[in-house]
Amino acid sequence: MDFDFTDEQVQLRDAVQRWADKGYDVERRRAIIDAGGFDEGAWRELVELGLTGLTVPEVHGGAGLGAVEAMVVMEALGHGLVLEPLAHSFIASAVLQRHADAALQQAWLPRLASGARLVLAHVERRSRHRLDVCDTAATAVGDGWRVRGRKVVVPAGDRADAWLVPARVDGTLAMLLVEAGAPGVSASGYPTQDGSRAADVVFDDAPARLVTRDGEAALAWAVDVGIALVAAQAVGVMDRAFGLTRDYLQTRRQFGVPIGSFQALRHRLADMKMALELARSMSYYATLKLGEPEAVRRAALARAKVQLGQSMRFVGQQAVQLHGGIGVTDECLISHCFKTLTQLELTFGDTLHHLGEVAARMTDEAGVAV
Amino acid sequence: MDFDFTDEQVQLRDAVQRWADKGYDVERRRAIIDAGGFDEGAWRELVELGLTGLTVPEVHGGAGLGAVEAMVVMEALGHGLVLEPLAHSFIASAVLQRHADAALQQAWLPRLASGARLVLAHVERRSRHRLDVCDTAATAVGDGWRVRGRKVVVPAGDRADAWLVPARVDGTLAMLLVEAGAPGVSASGYPTQDGSRAADVVFDDAPARLVTRDGEAALAWAVDVGIALVAAQAVGVMDRAFGLTRDYLQTRRQFGVPIGSFQALRHRLADMKMALELARSMSYYATLKLGEPEAVRRAALARAKVQLGQSMRFVGQQAVQLHGGIGVTDECLISHCFKTLTQLELTFGDTLHHLGEVAARMTDEAGVAV
Amino acid sequence: MDLAFTPEERAFRDEVRAWIAAHLDPALAAKVHAGLRLSKDDIQGWARTLGRQGWLAYRWPRAFGGPGWTVVQQHLFDEALAEAGAPPILPFGPVMVAPVIMAFGTPEQQQRFLPGIASGEVWWCQGYSEPGAGSDLASLRTRAERVGDHYVVNGQKTWTTLAQHADWIFCLVRTSHEGKPQTGISFLLIDMKSPGVTVRPIRLLDGEYEVNEVWFDDVRVPVDNLIGEENKGWTYAKYLLSHERANIADVNRAKRELKRLKRLAQAEGVWDDARVRDQIALLEVDIVALEMLVLRVLAAEKSGKPALEIAALLKIRGSEIQQRLTELMMLVAGPMALPYREAALHTLTPPDSDDALAPLAPSYFNMRKTTIYGGSNEVQRNIVAQTLLG
């Protein structure tokens, strides 16, 4: 049992954090939001930092690193409030490695490493957080496949090179890969609440490659990996929000004293610290449980998201509250932290949804080990 | 719309409060707890105050007063932490007036007024808070009835003169009346957590009189009346606990100052006040909604119990917490307030149970008027 | 003790409901029911409609041109407006500055200012807060120096709601540095068209421009615009605060929004999801309890009794509930709440369209203000504790 980071992991974190601090400062971020929420230049920089191939095996041109390194990177990106959805490169890498055949891996893993954007497109208009609601359907046509349906709120969905698309095949779920530019594909993008970008993507008998017929397992895997990544990102955002709030309490003066001298606010900050550290603990837990058998893994990731959801809401709301009026302005970074946390809570299943998952998967046992 | 008490209601409240302050002081209360939780002398004094017949019609020897007067009395008894279950006299009066035939009313309402104890015995070992779980059964024998079953946690159940007993007849619920001393009846009493008294009562083919074949409606009515009474009692207890806590914060010194100067504790007291006033509001609401048609009434009373349950738990726990070490001693009255509030939360359905009732009865509408 | 309204009160409610139904543009009501942002014309147009009927200043006594309604009638009217989806009545004119003018203004000032407020023609805003003086209002620094028959005002106000549309602003300004900070403050009315007044809208976290910074750079204000005595402004501001009514809890709006939440839950297919439904049920209980609290305060006012100990709780609870309402609506929409669709925040879209969900998250964001402004809920708890403990 060990929660230390290796020297390499610390270097990785520092490198990403340095880039975010210097290369992705508040002004650039604001410009990216104004320009629609996704920046090709920033993405290229992520590629140059080697991040898109971080978890791609070395034989396919990646760094061959694992879930802990992905967590370290996501936490740093969260702290930097980076808008570009690198998490989806990690998710795609995980799904392809576990579920795709050798040819598809050979075709796509190197492209992922070199920066191609392969994005999970699983949310539908009526699915909310459920993974079993899927109206999109796929049919075999000759030696290929066709996909028909509509996916929504796909991260940077109109800037993707391809999408991983769950679709029904004869009543069960499959996972397919559809390339941008294929006939019958159209994506309409828009900004999201946190300033990043998403799109609705329509597949009108679009040609596709089959990733796996066991789409249920592949989607569950994709979402669990996604939960762990979102957890790490959220910890980074909360850490930023916590630090900003602590600073504010120490510098802002009212009634002739720093507001950090008021006991009610001091206790609130202590409670924020509690929420942050519980969330950080469960972010580690989420990442370290990804290797467990599916039943254990799913229960664990659901637990993590329940804790993360509660912490995100509390930290986000209280960070704004403790900033007072300035906290609700667009100018103040804390409002961006708050909106990012809100968006992350709604991503890959919200708190109530995952509470249901925990309840459904609960056994007689208790503790981290089960 | 008017929440003023009439002069008569104020006099009634003052009379009960005076009796509780002087005649039912802490020492007497402690002696009653030590002696088993029910005192015949105290009951006689309640009878002499005219309280057992408060809601019995004047033609039957009562005062002919209504639900608001019962509420006023219960709040005063709650404030006085009175152990004897007067609420059940009001419940019995309400059930008999609404559901019993003239003969049964003639037989029992005058006895109620003169102090006979007729107690609702509806909880069974496996029912928890549900009213539809009932294993006790009744059968018609000749021109009478026989009851077989076991009821538990019946307030002062071994000191009752008779019980109102829901029982199954041909699959539906009926309400019967069984007299103490009848063959086949046995009651074993015990103290309860709040220091009052209860009993398990076994009916072994005990002879009974039918109150009504519509036991479902009668039981729902009994419980709704009970909820309103418990709500009022709880407001009295919370008011007492709140006052004790406020006094303690003003007098107890730590670190050289009254602990009521610490902002975190001051805000907690403000939150207790909030919980108390929301509860008081919903106690009024509960009482004033008793006259509505059954569907509206049931939804309203469930709402009231949800608010009361939350307030009771918060006020009880925080009153103890703010008292510190002394708060968890038997000697300190605040611990008795806390235990009483705990017991009241578990009486006539707890918070989660009634949340379910509210959810099940929810309509498109909103507000007090619906 | 009775929950029911009198037959007269019920008749009154029927009357105002009918009038509102006849005069409120259904398209405008639909915007309100859909949680859309309202334009200046939406708000002021409706204010003028009410003004023509004499109902914009519905809390005013007859002596000043109000309808002279009882507190219960006022509540029923407020309820009828909310349930019909009427645009909000901005409080700055009729609710905030008008009572001060009535109580402390000269007859000339009353004749000069009150009619424009009652008719909805003149848009007022409030100049209290300053940068650095949030909850600590007494530390304000905007100063007014008497020069002949004018004050010369210099300084900055902030969080000035909808000042970008305002014709007039009522300000607390510093006219003296002697004594305690509170004692050197005066209550001044300033024409927003005066030379030297600059307004900069502040973009809020939901993308909207709802509050402003207002600068005063050697703004000349006639001494006739001073309310009451110089250096007594703090007293007038406190008078205003102590006259804030039960409607600070905004419970009628909460009832309307609860109905909207229920409609949304049905439309989004989670009305039968036990977990979501329990959350709605809990909120329903909260709102009923809040309404009962409001009714108790109203009933006390009606009987002429003070109910301040309870009234202080209304702002805390009301704001928490407004926040929870918007939070739950957003959660009901799930991931569909995430797209930020600027146009759909202003323009009606079909109720079953994706765009209809666009206002939910911004409303949730916007409502964070309710526990901050008008004295943060921390300050409110200080006030409650002060009344309880001294």
Added chain:
Amino acid sequence: MDLAFTPEERAFRDEVRAWIAAHLDPALAAKVHAGLRLSKDDIQGWARTLGRQGWLAYRWPRAFGGPGWTVVQQHLFDEALAEAGAPPILPFGPVMVAPVIMAFGTPEQQQRFLPGIASGEVWWCQGYSEPGAGSDLASLRTRAERVGDHYVVNGQKTWTTLAQHADWIFCLVRTSHEGKPQTGISFLLIDMKSPGVTVRPIRLLDGEYEVNEVWFDDVRVPVDNLIGEENKGWTYAKYLLSHERANIADVNRAKRELKRLKRLAQAEGVWDDARVRDQIALLEVDIVALEMLVLRVLAAEKSGKPALEIAALLKIRGSEIQQRLTELMMLVAGPMALPYREAALHTLTPPDSDDALAPLAPSYFNMRKTTIYGGSNEVQRNIVAQTLLG
């Protein structure tokens, strides 16, 4: 970064589990699993069993007769004890006074006192709190005056846990009134059989006698019983506080109690009640998160890094969870939790009997103490805030 224990650690766990299974009386374990009250013999008998094995003082270094286990081994042993239903190890001897004696006692004092603690033969209690000095420990007034080679002690302690069974008490006493209140305090060991010591058990809200008042009336204590230097007691007490371990969160007990809660929910027929089950699920998340927090602190200690910023959170969260556990168990029992059955609090009854539910409400009542003692959670939040904000 790894959640798994090493093979050596797993082997260690197997070993201690097997030993506990072989030595713990199943009837005693059943009492613990049923939440019953334990007698003096229950507690001390088990302490002696551990003492004979050398494991009662399981956190001690080898130099003082402990097993010299790593922090992870200590945690695994604690977990094995909890899951097996072993009676608690009272901390006053092995965890509280012993480290102070090791760090500041003379070799003679170490030889005199430590063996009796390690063997479980000598029962210790803690004399810190006084009436009027709860969270404000430095204001204590029990005084010790040096008279020849004795101190004469006068005063009163309170909240002294299980002092009615104790052989010795370690006390903070005032030996000087000069300087700050903290500077005049000394750390004194007192034989409870000394003339002038009076113990009065305090009845708690659950009917149990768990804490006591202890009076000192001209009690003569040899100066040999002074630990360290006179007037330095505050330093030693603080040393002790800073050495409180991750087990202050009591997470292993929480895991056992969560399993008990689940058994209860099944037995009472509410395991499939969605509302109750959600509450249990939420608590399961809380407990996993708490365990992760504990493991992080342990791992930091193992790597020799301080983790005090997180450790300060453990007492707050651990106590809240203990309270919620007992609260939910009581709620699961519903009205069946209401009978107060004194005998059933001490004596095993069939698991499906009504009596088996008797301990639930008293446990809930009893657990209110956990957010009060050892520095109330309000004081804990002060401490956390102090480290964050200064």
